[in-house]
Amino acid sequence: MRIVTPISAAEEVAPLAAAGADEFYCGIVPKDWTERFQSSGVNRRIFGNFSDYGALAAAIAAAHAAQARISLVMNAQHYTEDHVAALLKIAERFAEIGGDALIVGDIGLLSTLAEQGLPLRLHVSSLLTCRNSEAVRLYRDLGAARVILPRDVTLSEIATMARAVPEIELEAFVLNDGCVFEEGSCHSIHLPPKLGGPICLDTYDPAYARSDGAPLSDAEAARLKANDEAYRRFLWHRFSRGFTVSEDGYPFGPCGLCALPAFARAGLAAIKIAGREGRLERKLKSVELVRTIRDIVVGGAPEAEVLSHARGMRGAPCADGYMCYYRETAPPS
Numbered sequence: 001m002r003i004v005t006p007i008s009a010a011e012e013v014a015p016l017a018a019a020g021a022d023e024f025y026c027g028i029v030p031k032d033w034t035e036r037f038q039s040s041g042v043n044r045r046i047f048g049n050f051s052d053y054g055a056l057a058a059a060i061a062a063a064h065a066a067q068a069r070i071s072l073v074m075n076a077q078h079y080t081e082d083h084v085a086a087l088l089k090i091a092e093r094f095a096e097i098g099g100d101a102l103i104v105g106d107i108g109l110l111s112t113l114a115e116q117g118l119p120l121r122l123h124v125s126s127l128l129t130c131r132n133s134e135a136v137r138l139y140r141d142l143g144a145a146r147v148i149l150p151r152d153v154t155l156s157e158i159a160t161m162a163r164a165v166p167e168i169e170l171e172a173f174v175l176n177d178g179c180v181f182e183e184g185s186c187h188s189i190h191l192p193p194k195l196g197g198p199i200c201l202d203t204y205d206p207a208y209a210r211s212d213g214a215p216l217s218d219a220e221a222a223r224l225k226a227n228d229e230a231y232r233r234f235l236w237h238r239f240s241r242g243f244t245v246s247e248d249g250y251p252f253g254p255c256g257l258c259a260l261p262a263f264a265r266a267g268l269a270a271i272k273i274a275g276r277e278g279r280l281e282r283k284l285k286s287v288e289l290v291r292t293i294r295d296i297v298v299g300g301a302p303e304a305e306v307l308s309h310a311r312g313m314r315g316a317p318c319a320d321g322y323m324c325y326y327r328e329t330a331p332p333s
Contacts, residue, residue, distance in 0.1 A: 001260070001268055001298075003290050004071075004171060005283060006276035008048040010058035012283065017066035019284050020291030024063050025071040025103060027276065028056055028094075033086060041083070042090070043073040044105070044127070048277030057097040064098065073276075075105025075125040077186075084109055088116065095120050103148065104128075114143025121145040126173070129184030131157065133164035140168045146269065147171070151179055151254070155262045155328050162266040169269035173325055175286050177274035178238035178254035201235060237322035246315050249285045251278075255318075257293045257310035258329035261303040289313060 005021035007013060013024060027049040029040045040046050050056045056072075063070040072094050074087055087109060091102055095118045104110045105125035113122055123146040124130060124139045130147045139147055146169035149158060153172075162170055179186070180200035208216060208224050216224075236242065240253030256271070263271060271294070273286045293310050301309075311318045311331065321330030 001263060001294055002270040003287060003294060004270045004272045005287055006048070006273060006278070007059060007070075007283075008050070008276050009280075010055050010062055012280050013059050013062035013068075014066065015280065016283060016287055017063070017068055019287040020294075021068065021287050023069045023071065023270065024059070025073055025276075026050060026056070026059065027073045028053070028090065030090065033090075036086065037083070041076040041079075042087070044075050044077065045073075045276055053093055053097060056094070056099075060098045060100075069100040071101040071103050071121075071123060072099055073103045073105075073125070074109065075103060075127045079106055079109060084112060088112070091116070091118055091120065101145070104144075107142070110139070110144065111142050123148060123171070126150045127184045129182065130161075133161050136161050136165040136168055136170075140165060145169060148272065149173070150182070150184060151325055152182075155259055155266075155326050158268070159262070159266045162268065166267070170266070171270035171272055172256065172259070172263060172268055173254070173274060174256040174260070174271040174290055175273045176240065176251060176253050176278070176282075178240075178325070180235060180238050201239060233320075234322050237320075245282075245285070248313070249281070250289050250313065251275075251282050251286055253323065254325050255310075255314060255323045256325040256329075257290070257314070258307050258324070259326040260293055260297045260310075261306050262326075262329075264297050 002022035003020055004023040004025060005016050007016065007024045007026045027043040027045055029042045029049045029051060031051065033042055034040060060070050091113060099120060101121035101123050102113060103123045103125050104113060105127035107128060110122060122144045124144045126148045129150050130136055130139060131150065131153055136147055148171045151173045158172060210216060238254060240251060245251050271290065273290060275282065293306065296306055296309055318331055321327060324330045
């Protein structure tokens with residue numbers, strides 16, 4: 001299982017490769033794009049992108065020197081025909097400077113890119129929400145070499161897709177940045193807190209009433225209050241516990257480390273660390289954490305030992321299961 005790691009600068013490649021990253025992914029928002037479209041909408045992230053091809057070429061060279069591949073993300077919420085034409089130019093330039101793959105979040109763009117015959121692998125973004133074997137076959141037939149699965153598929157669904165279409169690579173999320181809703185159906189953007197923050201972090205003070213008009217009993221009111229409090233706690237965990245870190249510096253937040261034995265049995269090609277806009281220190285500790293558990297799995301350790309080691313490194317937050325991408329692996333409550 002290759003560890004796929006985000007970067008936002010060429011200088012990050014060498015230390016992350018030394019820490020154990022096998023592949024890198026990044027975004028670019030060229031100056032001519034922003035001048036033409038007055039937006040940064042090449043991909044879904046506003047921050048953490050390259051702004052010029054020189055720096056991107058340097059990152060590609062550094063990745064290749066480390067025997068690693070690098071992918072470019074094209075997964076904004078929507079594209080016009082003019083956007084697609086500009087994206088094709090970006091793809092051509094990426095191929096010219098030695099890029100390896102494109103991560104594509106639009107099915108029409110995926111088909112169009114495949115028709116171009118560029119020397120680039122095509123990876124289906126999680127934004128295309130591939131949840132079953134027929135969808136995997138569709139993307140394979142459209143030219144994809146890999147499908148990046150949504151964050152909240154089940155382990156049994158992953159195993160079924162891997163068995164049904166073994167000729168296409170599957171990649172699954174393993175650490176950081178959770179999406180509260182179905183990200184493939186989300187058309188908002190992740191703004192910084194001072195600009196309002198992500199819409200999925202909005203909280204409300206609901207008022208409840210019974211449909212028969214009767215007043216709520218004390219027991220009903222207490223259960224509704226507990227449910228609201230649990231949801232707010234879930235949001236806090238999904239957004240990395242306030243983007244804090246453990247005593248050892250490991251970032252809190254959504255995690256799939258306990259699923260690595262199941263991923264290995266299914267034959268997954270890659271496991272993905274999220275967070276392109278994060279600091280290098282956060283990325284390094286993320287890679288260290290994932291590599292440690294991945295290597296234990298590859299070394300043939302019993303699953304119980306893998307889970308014990310993973311939960312030991314993650315610490316107390318594992319206890320309530322809110323951090324689990326794959327809830328089948330959650331510790332018993």
